[in-house]
Amino acid sequence: MAKNCHNDLKMKYSVDEEFPDLSLHNNHMAKVLTKEIYGKLRGKSTPSGFTVDDVIQTGVDNPGHPFIMTVGCVAGDEESYEFFKDLLDPIISDRHGGYKPTDKHKTDLNFENLKGGDDLDPNYVLSSRVRTGRSIKGFTLPPHNSRGERRGIEKLSIEALASLEGEFKGKYYPLSGMTDAEQEQLINDHFLFDKPVSPLLTCAGMARDWPDGRGIWHNDNKTFLVWVNEEDHLRVISMQQGGNMKEVFRRFCVGLKKIEEIFKKHNHGFMWNEHLGYILTCPSNLGTGLRGGVHVKLPKLSTHAKFEEILTRLRLQKRGTGGVDTASVGGVFDISNADRLGSSEVDQVQLVVDGVKLMVEMEKKLEKGESIDGMIPAQK
């Protein structure tokens, strides 16, 4: 079923005639895709009809990002990672520190395994947040799904989330039906996500039919939030003011497990396998799909010559407080884990907790005019 007629049309032309011009490109896809690989894959189509041209379109349309080496491709369904492995495995290896096709990924959502994390100095750590994504088995992914599928995902998600109780009791706000008052509140809470404008996403087809089937769910306490049908089927976020990352992570793990149980009961568990961990739209989010981070005041450390090196050694990355592609304001940075695949959730949050603790100590030292040379960590 779902034979891609349009792909048959392309097969009339030779590889040379169809191969994209990547001469000005700088993304992972462009670095990996050769005519040989393209020739081998272009006749294939996943059962739902996703083809290699669909996978790479965003990378063809977006030659490069000024600061970040973008991935330049997406998956349209779970099978994409199998059908197009000749292209995606090398990209995954480049993006995820040499991860091999035979490697196994460890999933660990036992929050009790996290050491510390409840004592980050709130004078420096303003807020803590952990997010991940989940894809629902049996549906195709945002670049490819139809309106019917997307609505199906939404319906299933609403049902699952509505059954949560206690600290997870909450409410769903569909983007299409929101009142002005609700919209205003969600904006003030910094919860509302908007139609993607980044061409990295729009060229991959993820904004189609907006805002149909999209919405936001959050608990009454406003500490646990789920985005439905944005860049992934689900984005799950646990957050709060201050530095208690331990609590944020506990709530994250507990909430995720509860949600997963409900989806499993409906025969729609999450997409996961022991090689790639959690399957998400963008290959950069495979594994844990986890970004655990804090907003932390580091005015002195951030201007120190070794700041970038320290971050690299701690396996952390910095962003501005507006998120990816923003600048830091007032010396406040968003610091989070750089890794996603090949280490577990606990491992990655541990790195954030330990690394941020160290950097706050460094900041304090610099405030006193002392040197931090003795504190530079070894490569983790």
Add this chain to the structure above:
Amino acid sequence: GLILCFSVHLYVARVKPSPPCFHSIRGASSPTLPSTCHSLPAEKKKLKMASSFSRILSSKRKIQILSLVGGSVTAGFLLHRDHVSAGGVPVRRSYPASAEYPDLRKHNNCMASHLTPAIYAKLCDKATPNGYTLDQAIQTGVDNPGHPFIKTVGMVAGDEESYEVFADLLNPVIKERHNGYDPCTMKHPTDLDSSKIHSGNFDAKYVLSSRVRTGRSIRGLSLPPACTRAERREVERVVVEALAGLKDDLAGKYFSLTQMTDEEQQQLIDDHFLFDKPVSPLLTCAGMARDWPDARGIWHNNDKTFLIWINEEDHTRVISMEKGGNMKRVFERFCKGLKEVERLIQERGWEFMWSEKLGYILTCPSNLGTGLRAGVHVKLPRLSKDPRLNSILNNLRLQKRGTGGVDTAAVGGVFDISNLDRLGLSEVQLVQTVIDGVNYLIECEKKLEKGQDIKVPPPLKYFK
């Protein structure tokens, strides 16, 4: 193999331009296209021909099967429908049309006005021989609910066959957009005989520049929303090769967007010739900006009065223009240039997409027929302040835009005035309408200068 090629070519020449079969033949083997011929041995060519026929057949069979499955209008959602094939590979769910029908409640475009659930259900499982689907055709209209000032069309064609396969939706859209033109019963007149134009030389005190544009599509290749990179490159190759044959006042040069030098780029910007990657979501949501700037470019003659855009919103956009008010000369060059280009591509076995019902076939249904917009930049400072301006324009079948083009404002009383209509009237008729109309507007402006009053003219009839 050679014999097969030859006989196919003859057959093609006698067939009328409409049936889908013709296009599959054309698409499957291009007898005059060197690269395809060389790369395909005889057996493969036969197979390719056969496979495109079977593609038509199999899509018909598929329609029958899917209409059985998809016919049941159950609102039941996936919680109760677990489709997993015997091999354990999840099969893409086939949702009923009712589950896929777009939410158009906040929409105001021609597609939304005419896409009923019944029409959606009838067409949603169909595809053109190239594989273009209804969902693709309407995506831009779903993603763009409405333009504040203009009722947009809200859908595009991915290929020539779209206008047949999705006729149940496109015909009412065309009817609404083109003043009641009914493709089922009416014929569109094509007339590029510029000698029929009279009084087409305006007072240069008022008319600053004159311009005529249209589009042309190359038959046998998919349109910008759907074309593959190879097809787009083929459009470029076919057109550029043909343009290289233009002579005298039409002789010119091609500037590929991927290869132009910085100096060339600057010159093209200064000449106001350079087009940029589309940013309007009306176009990007239809897929027209894919693979930019691959196979896009600009050709213009050395005099800079005849310009062709390649692979922007259509395969080609053809523009004739000059400073001042000599619209007749602009149109003469337009017609001469178009006819020459057509002759040159026909020499190589290609032709423009055209049909008796729809005239020249272009990506957007709004540009069917002539695809022609003939306009002037005209200074009408007094008239621009007169509250009757819009009625006057309407009755003259004209539209105004700012001097930046569509969606811009007029600056200093200078307007872009052009024809409203595209389909159902010929090129000559439309250009004459613009000439007569602009002459009237200039007369109004002169009257207002002298303190005299002006009159709103009676409305012109459509489809003379």
